[in-house]
Amino acid sequence: MNSALPPPRDIVLIGGGHTHALVLRSWGMRPVPGVRLTLINPGPTAPYSGMLPGLIAGHYTRDALEIDLVPLARHAGAALVIGRAEGIDRAARLIHVPGHPPIRYDLASIDIGITSDLPGLPGFADHAVPAKPLGAFANRWEDFVARTAAGEAVPRVAVIGAGVAGVEIALAARHRLAVAGQAPEITLIDAADTVVRDVRAGARAALMDQIAAQGVTLCTGAGVAKVTAGDVRLASGRTIPTGLVIGAAGARPQGWLTRTGLYLTDGFVTVDRHLRSVNDPHIFAVGDCAHLSHAPRPKAGVYAVREAPVLLANLRAAATGGRLRAYRPQKDYLKLISMGGKRAAADRFSWRLEGALVWRWKDHIDRKFMRQFKDLPQIRLD
Template sequence: MTADDNPRILLLGAGHANLLAARGLRAALPGAAITLIDAADQATYSGMVPGHVAGHYHAADIRVDLQDFAARHAIAFLRARIVGVDPATRQVALQDGPTLPYDLAALDVGSHSAMPDIPGFASHAIPIKPLDGFAARLRQTDPASPALIIGGGVAGAEIALALHHRGARQVTVLEAGPVIAPALGPRARRHLSVALDRAAIRIVTHAQIAAVEGSAVILRDGRRIASALTVGIAGARAHAWMALTLPVDGAGFVRVTPTLQVEGWPTLFAAGDCAAMMHAPRPKAGVFAVRQAPVLAANLIASSAGRPLRRHDPQEDYLKLISLGGRCALAEWRGLTLRGMWLWRLKDRIDRRFMASLGHGARSVPPGGTVP
């Protein structure tokens, strides 16, 4: 791209990387027309969702008002659902809206957790992502009602423990594989299993789901498990529209180069869950999006000026802090496993710091308090 003092920059999606990158763009590019586009008017911080479900945070405290965010950073905000990007013509298609041109764009639309292949899921279950849909369903459900989690990874275990702490009388986790939380090491997995056992959370491994109904989930072996709140948390899924015009990996996520540019399209960048770093594959975790943000911002600025771009090489490992329902957490880092209330306080401080970086102050609910 040739140098342009007034480029049209579209931030496609209010993911962690785009929000953090937006902070420095206006100062570096005072003449640029910068627009943030997202389907929701608020961005929910995923790291604090288990704490909100458990009752430790108010809903408003884990969300960023995007109109306010945009105003504070002197950029525009457009609430619209993105349904396509054509990098050849530099056009973004919006549902029920106009097609928008761009000079530079950064795609950070995250992933989703819907499971359309399971009969009844769309009608009777709720995917954990998008987070705003899950939060709305949670508010409509009696806290004491039986709940069921489809997916026994770390996120599924966290939400199960949070629902138990919230007051659910019966919580079940269904895992298609042989063990829960396979991404953890054996010691951390044992600690997590102990926490689940103490909460009397039922774990069903090798689970094969036949259908989801309004008040139960039916397994293929005929078992019927009661559930008033069925939540899908079985891994990240790519938005189908991305594969129509963009290069994607085997799972449908957008392939990016070490500079976070979409392969073959230097004016389009991608970060966060929707991107696949082909030179350094990593799990879908918010920490990687946060680390991508400064490189994304620097490269958008460099691209607008025709300067060389920075390379992003993500870390090999990261600190995993797992909420255990109450104000206690489990940590795994470089083979070391720890558990305690002090780790929850550490996680709380890290999460508050992230929200503060976006200009939003999160307030914990006092122990024994209630969440509206």
Template sequence: MKDLVLIGGGHSHAIALREFAMNPLPGIRITLISDVLQTPYSGMLPGYLAGFYTFEEAHIDLRPLANLAQAEFYCDRAIGLDLQQNQVFCANHPPIRFDILSIDIGSTPATLNVPGAATYAIPAKPVPQLLASWHKFQEKVLQSPQQSRSLATVGGGAGGVELTLSIQAHLNKLLAPKYRKNIEYHLFHRSSHILSSHSRYAARTLSQIMERRGIYLHLNQSVTRLEKQPSERLKLDCESGLTIECDEVFWVTQAAAPDWISGSGLSTDNRGFIQVNDHLQSISHSNIFASGDIATLLNNPRPKAGVFAVRQGKPLFENLCLILQEKPLISYHPQQQFLTLIGTGNGKAVASRGRFGLGPLRLIWTWKDWIDRRFMDQFNS
């Protein structure tokens, strides 16, 4: 009997568990370690923040999925590895032994180089922490809508733009018109335009949308400090000298890896992500695989985006089966360009692929909604 251990309930592992449920492999014992019972689907998260989806619609329940795959499920947080003894260390369980290990734990926004950010900002990941803070802020707004508030997002990539638009749209739906202007929205980005890795069309269009909706865009601004004032408000200091006070700050910047990964002895890149080959296999330890944001494809580096985690699910499953059977592995080849559908929070979306863009259109949001619901249906049926 061989032990296959999966750390994390990300998109790739959810797909792999579904495949193991449908195509059981004799002679293996599967263990899933995840610090959440319900894992968020990144494609639906902005729609959830905008009020289009329920919590259940935007999350995959890992418990029935693990049961169907006949996997032991530990709701716990992995904190380290012993690569000599092939063990996973957890916060609240004894060490868990493995023959084959797969890691799909996502990433977190990098905050270490900005004093105060790790203490006072709300990181976009882990998602449960983001949602708890969002619900708390939403409750405060509804309890005293007449009070003036200010909300800031640091990071002008697709995640930061979509989060800001979704939150604003949802609060506008909940508040009476006379109270909507009591909330100010700010977005800080270090480049000269938002969505730097997307088409110029998408960047220009979404900038215009944000400006029309009264969202303050602070471009070419690097946040250098975040500190709490005696008034309990947060002060953002920028390298340029710009200073703004806010009530909440969402941090949606470049991704970072948990410290325990680089401390484990696995080969990592300069940001601490696990380096893998075309088989999604660690380049330093052949019995360890990684996928999603936590992995860096050595031969085909790609942005940290949910679309790649989804596409890696099936080849990851196939390679886990093959290595358990001591057979040759298959290669995963990511697409050169990928389509991004960015919701505006009000039932429309902008499409971006390579140099091209389209929208905002309700038809694009309807298409995105259909894609996301179809993906989630495979776990709910």
């Protein structure tokens, strides 16, 4: 007597962020029988955010920080759909990607990152570039560097937002243009009176000293009124001439999430301790696009990386009827902050720790993270 096999279950990963990349790597070592895996991503690669300041500074090539999703998906036995998801029909369990038929799912996970776009700022969309998503920004930056070298653009950069990300970008941009023989003019703009507020005193002192030593102009207490093709205009009436304007002010969610009907917190998908949407058990969310309702945390790559084993376990459990695992994020973490040249500052305790050795430490961690996607392990057949 023949018994019918259960139909395959479809798991769809929306976005090739750090968490999903790690899930694919582990899934390939031990796939779940009867489960079909699909990855949706705007391109065949996904950038690793930790190495972006090094790319801006010229320490890394673009290839060094791109996770190649094609061999990774093949390793996991996953179908790869190149396109940007723009909607989820939760009633029919379909994901909509322009140019593709609707993609069915039994379980889905969202890992699409954030944007640092400033949609409410006049002129920003036409004359500036957000630092995130990283892929589009990296393209725009390399084009700007090439145009300054050819004398087609002035080596002036204005960075809106003087948190850690903005400071890293400003110092890296200054280093790259100076090494290329330019005389860069870099301006950091922030509406607050105090900058790099999200690090301890030792790291902040190191960063402030570098801002001064490298001649980066710090413009605080300055609201931006408008961005034009050649300058940034402040609410005070001051005008800052620039060849490139970069937005690094805060983390903003992808807009299409508002149309999913998922519960959101400030636009981010609200998830429970199992990384599941609080109002749809068929959808998970991880990385910067998720809000941890049980333990809110700042947006940082370290949480995305450490969510990976929990998401993997829970996708397996949800597909096979197993027990879900709780994600308990750490309360604090080590920040290694690039300072333009091959120097970095460490932010973990109150003391000041900086220099070339800290940069080599950061470089080792970043390269080790990327190596695991190039040296894929063998599939287990037992």
